[in-house]
Amino acid sequence: MNHERLAGLLKCPICGSDIEYRSRVFSYCCHGKVLHTFRVKGHIPDFVKDEGEKHQEKVDRAFNRIAGRKYDKIVTGATSFDRFKLRLMWGTTKYIPLLFEMMESVTSDCEPGFFLDIPVGTGVFTAGEYSLQTSFEFIAADYNMEMLASAEIKVRASDYGNVMLVRADVANLPFVNSAFSGILTMNGLGAFPDKAKAMDELTRVLKPGGKIAGALYVRRERLLTDLVFSRAAIWKRRLIKPIYTEKQLLEELEKREIENIVTRKVKSIMFFSGRKKPGTGAIPVGNSLPALD
Numbered sequence: 486m487n488h489e490r491l492a493g494l495l496k497c498p499i500c501g502s503d504i505e506y507r508s509r510v511f512s513y514c515c516h517g518k519v520l521h522t523f524r525v526k527g528h529i530p531d532f533v534k535d536e537g538e539k540h541q542e543k544v545d546r547a548f549n550r551i552a553g554r555k556y557d558k559i560v561t562g563a564t565s566f567d568r569f570k571l572r573l574m575w576g577t578t579k580y581i582p583l584l585f586e587m588m589e590s591v592t593s594d595c596e597p598g599f600f601l602d603i604p605v606g607t608g609v610f611t612a613g614e615y616s617l618q619t620s621f622e623f624i625a626a627d628y629n630m631e632m633l634a635s636a637e638i639k640v641r642a643s644d645y646g647n648v649m650l651v652r653a654d655v656a657n658l659p660f661v662n663s664a665f666s667g668i669l670t671m672n673g674l675g676a677f678p679d680k681a682k683a684m685d686e687l688t689r690v691l692k693p694g695g696k697i698a699g700a701l702y703v704r705r706e707r708l709l710t711d712l713v714f715s716r717a718a719i720w721k722r723r724l725i726k727p728i729y730t731e732k733q734l735l736e737e738l739e740k741r742e743i744e745n746i747v748t749r750k751v752k753s754i755m756f757f758s759g760r761k762k763p764g765t766g767a768i769p770v771g772n773s774l775p776a777l778d
């Protein structure tokens with residue numbers, strides 16, 4: 486995957502016009518009346534311009550504090566003490582192998598093409614899978630540069646190949662409508678400050694008939710998690726309200742014409758997948774930018 490190929494998928498997140506990659510200046514530039522440019526930082530194109538939204542800044546700071554190996558260690562339960570903490574928090578660690586298997590199970594049920602992994606975070610659960618799924622080209626996106634830098638180390642280990650790391654805001658994605666045949670949003674919906682816009686955008690960039698899948702913490706499945714641990718995570722800004730119940734999430738997906746929804750819960754961690762109704766265009770339910778392509 487290279488910059489030129491990525492440019493074919495892009496629309497300007499500010500004005501909605503086409504984007505091209507200009508190798509001389511290591512930047513992506515839009516074709517709008519006002520020129521918007523997006524720099525490549527290291528190897529990572531940065532499509533976030535409008536920083537400063539209060540909640541997003543706090544979330545970003547929270548993930549800056551744990552980005553890298555610290556995050557990987559916590560979420561995978563690397564030591565027996567980490568696993569003890571996860572068991573206290575979620576009542577089980579049985580969901581961890583499912584997170585590692587998720588990318589493979591989603592891609593196995595998707596048309597070959599472009600696949601969006603957002604938020605990729607440090608890539609701990611998904612980066613190892615990219616090079617094995619040769620019929621896909623992966624866009625691995627996240628808001629947080631530190632998390633992306635950690636994902637880059639893992640991706641670079643397999644020589645980039647069919648992957649492009651991108652800094653993007655899920656609530657204002659720099660992609661044209663129906664760009665992706667599949668989308669994975671793992672442990673993201675809890676952290677996204679504007680969940681309605683995020684879901685509008687995810688369904689906008691998904692092809693009709695394309696598959697969307699994810700994993701998230703849902704309320705009202707385990708009292709201790711709801712009363713103690715989710716409150717602590719909200720306080721630390723790793724989770725942002727509203728936290729959906731299973732029913733609320735299903736309603737949000739159905740509103741956006743996601744059908745054939747399948748769910749599985751491991752205590753309060755819910756896995757879901759569904760397909761965008763064939764023959765539907767973008768269906769923004771909230772107030773996200775209309776797509777111009």
Ligand SMILES: C[S@@+](CC[C@H](N)C(=O)[O-])C[C@H]1O[C@@H](n2cnc3c(N)ncnc32)[C@H](O)[C@@H]1O
Pocket residue numbers: 541544545548560603604605606607608609610626627628629632653654655656670671672673676677678
């Ligand atoms: C709990 S981590 C999940 C990462 C990875 N999917 C995993 O399961 O390890 C949540 C991620 O959401 C990202 N995030 C928060 N707000 C975002 C936004 N508006 N757009 C894109 N990513 C965002 C954070 O930077 C963080 O990396």
